[in-house]
Every structure is written in structure tokens, then in C-alpha cells.
Amino acid sequence: MLKQSLLETSRRVWRTPLDRRTSIKLLDDSILYKQQHEPINISALTSVNKVPSRFFATETTVSFDPDYVWKVSLNQQIDSLTICTSGNTLLNNKLLLDLDFRISGAGILEWPYKPHQITYPLVVAPWSHLWCSYYDYVIFVLAKLCRIEEALGKEIWQKAKICYPLRQTAFELGFMRKLGIPESSLIDTRARDTGYHAESVVLGNNQDWYFPSPYDIELLRKKFCLQEKVKPYRKLYVSRSGRRQVKNEAQVREVLKEFDFEILEDVSRTVDEQIRLFAEAQVVVGPHGAGLTNLLWCQPGTKVLEFLYGGYTPPYFYYISQLLGLEYHRMVDNSEDPEDWSLIGMDMMVDVNILKRQLKKMLE
Numbered sequence: 224m225l226k227q228s229l230l231e232t233s234r235r236v237w238r239t240p241l242d243r244r245t246s247i248k249l250l251d252d253s254i255l256y257k258q259q260h261e262p263i264n265i266s267a268l269t270s271v272n273k274v275p276s277r278f279f280a281t282e283t284t285v286s287f288d289p290d291y292v293w294k295v296s297l298n299q300q301i302d303s304l305t306i307c308t309s310g311n312t313l314l315n316n317k318l319l320l321d322l323d324f325r326i327s328g329a330g331i332l333e334w335p336y337k338p339h340q341i342t343y344p345l346v347v348a349p350w351s352h353l354w355c356s357y358y359d360y361v362i363f364v365l366a367k368l369c370r371i372e373e374a375l376g377k378e379i380w381q382k383a384k385i386c387y388p389l390r391q392t393a394f395e396l397g398f399m400r401k402l403g404i405p406e407s408s409l410i411d412t413r414a415r416d417t418g419y420h421a422e423s424v425v426l427g428n429n430q431d432w433y434f435p436s437p438y439d440i441e442l443l444r445k446k447f448c449l450q451e452k453v454k455p456y457r458k459l460y461v462s463r464s465g466r467r468q469v470k471n472e473a474q475v476r477e478v479l480k481e482f483d484f485e486i487l488e489d490v491s492r493t494v495d496e497q498i499r500l501f502a503e504a505q506v507v508v509g510p511h512g513a514g515l516t517n518l519l520w521c522q523p524g525t526k527v528l529e530f531l532y533g534g535y536t537p538p539y540f541y542y543i544s545q546l547l548g549l550e551y552h553r554m555v556d557n558s559e560d561p562e563d564w565s566l567i568g569m570d571m572m573v574d575v576n577i578l579k580r581q582l583k584k585m586l587e
Contacts, residue, residue: 397494461509534560
């Protein structure tokens with residue numbers, strides 16, 4: 224109720240958050256790229272330890288909106304283009320676009336007075352939220368940049384400033400370098416004392432949170448997968464040191480050692496190191512987490528075993544595995560908690576006897 228009250232107040236006295244359909248309609252005259260993937264069928268999802276799944280309990284058809292790239296410029300109808308602290312785009316000092324996953328507070332909860340104002344001739348604004356994990360960055364920001372490059376060519380990175388709340392991570396800069404984006408072109412919009420504006424802004428949309436665009440996934444692989452052919456041979460266990468750890472990981476590691484797995488500790492690696500490790504992977508095992516985003520670089524037929532907490536079982540990596548032709552399996556611990564987003568950080572238990580049996584099947 225408080226959130227709805229704040230949004231309503233914002234509409235009256237501050238900024239008007241548009242819904243997704245209205246945002247896309249508003250940009251109808253600015254389309255540079257439009258491509259819509261046909262619906263795809265996703266097989267029913269089961270776990271190796273028979274814990275039922277909330278997602279894909281039966282075969283499901285996933286449909287997609289078109290993937291867009293727009294170039295919006297100042298004209299008689301649009302007299303200002305502002306990039307908010309969150310990275311969201313504001314038209315005419317009033318209209319907040321919704322091109323990612325609902326506006327929430329993106330562009331609304333912002334300090335109104337900014338003593339410094341900067342206007343750039345051309346801006347690429349690829350993300351509209353202050354938060355962004357490695358998964359979000361690769362799947363929703365980097366993929367969108369690849370789509371923008373597909374629409375406008377590589378020369379766009381020499382002409383435009385890329386404005387959004389930067390992650391300030393090594394992987395972010397590593398991927399940007401691989402795209403050919405100069406570090407000097409990256410503008411962190413989180414500066415509270417500076418307002419960023421554009422004469423023209425290039426935008427794109429994202430699909431559903433759980434089901435990113437198959438075309439975007441294809442573009443990511445085209446751009447970043449290893450160019451040379453390698454024979455998959457690695458057996459990788461992707462460990463986690465933060466939230467969502469395996470509680471009995473010591474026991475799990477002992478089982479994995481019996482099958483000659485490499486343990487990938489949760490440490491920083493270069494983008495190229497991560498891409499090569501997963502391109503060479505024959506089997507990938509690990510708890511649900513951002514590290515499994517690197518399944519994107521695996522070769523078709525790679526075998527995957529994902530561990531999940533019973534109250535948080537999102538299908539991100541099952542969906543990606545289906546798109547890429549990976550052999551996906553999951554183990555869900557026996558927590559009796561109902562599925563709820565608030566349980567995103569919960570640790571999990573792995574039944575090592577079931578794990579051993581499953582690894583034997585996968586490695587036959």
C-alpha cells in the first residue's frame with residue numbers, strides 16, 4: 224500500500240511511470256530493429272530426487288515479445304531526454320519508460336536537485352535498475368549491447384556514451400573491452416549531483432525475467448564463445464562462498480573427488496578464463512548462482528547438475544540449457560518452505576548418496 228501511495232503521489236507531482244505496453248507504443252516511430260522469436264516448447268522439469276517443481280510441471284510453451292532497438296531523438300514532441308540515476312530514461316522531464324522489468328523505484332526515488340548538468344549528443348542506455356548481478360549483467364545488459372551493435376554496427380561504440388549504473392567489476396570492464404567499448408565512454412549514472420541528458424538515446428527492451436530472448440542468447444554466443452574447436456573434457460564443480468551455499472559441501476567435495484572433478488573456488492577470474500573453462504566442460508555441477516551464467520559458453524551436450532534450495536527453485540538455467548542443447552538435471556533439497564522470492568539467499572543440503580548415483584548415471 225505504501226508503494227502504491229508513493230507511485231500515485233509521483234504521478235501527480237513528480238514523474239509518471241509508464242507501463243511496458245505504453246512505453247513500447249510511445250517509441251513506435253523510433254524503431255531501428257525489431258525481431259520476434261517464435262514460441263518454443265519447454266519439456267516438463269523434474270528433479271533427480273523427486274522433489275516437485277513449481278516451474279514447468281508439465282510441458283510449457285514460452286512466447287516472446289519482439290526484441291527492439293530504438294533511437295529516440297529530440298524533436299517537436301520530445302523536448303528533453305534524461306538518463307536517471309537508475310539508468311532509466313525520462314522523456315520530457317515527466318515520462319519514465321518501462322523496458323526492462325517494471326519500473327518499481329527506477330527513476331522515481333531520485334534526488335530532484337542536481338547542480339551539474341551534462342548533455343551528450345548520443346547515449347546508449349542499456350539498463351534501468353540500480354541493482355545488477357553477474358547473471359543480470361550478462362543476460363540483460365551485455366546481451367542488449369550485442370543487439371544494439373547488431374542494429375547499428377560496431378562504430379556505435381566510438382560515437383556514443385554508455386550510461387547506466389556501472390557495476391565497477393573486472394568482468395564488466397572485461398566484456399566491454401571485448402565489445403570494443405572504450406572505458407572513457409562508460410558513464411556511471413549513480414552520481415547524485417550530476418544530471419545526464421542526451422540529444423539522442425539508443426534503447427532496447429528485455430523479455431521476461433525467467434525467459435530471456437533466444438536471439439539475444441544467440442548473439443552472446445556468437446560474440447563471446449571460443450572461436451577454435453575444443454573437445455570438452457573438464458568436470459567442474461562451481462563452489463559458492465556467499466549466500467546460497469551447500470551446507471554439507473565438505474561431503475559433496477569428497478564425492479566429487481571420487482569422480483575426478485575440478486573444484487572452481489569462488490574467486491575472481493578474467494572473462495576469457497571463465498569462457499574457456501566452460502567451453503571445455505564436459506560436466507558442470509554446482510548450487511544455483513550467478514556462476515552458472517557461464518553455461519552460455521558450454522558446447523551442446525554438456526551435462527549440468529544444479530543444486531537448489533526447496534523454497535527457491537527458479538528455472539533460469541534449465542531454460543538456458545534447453546535453448547543450448549545441454550543435458551540438464553537438478554537436485555532440490557527437502558525443505559518444506561513454499562516457493563518464495565524472499566528465500567533467495569537460503570543455503571541448501573545435498574543428499575550425497577543421491578548425488579553419487581546421479582553422477583554415475585551422467586558419466587556412463
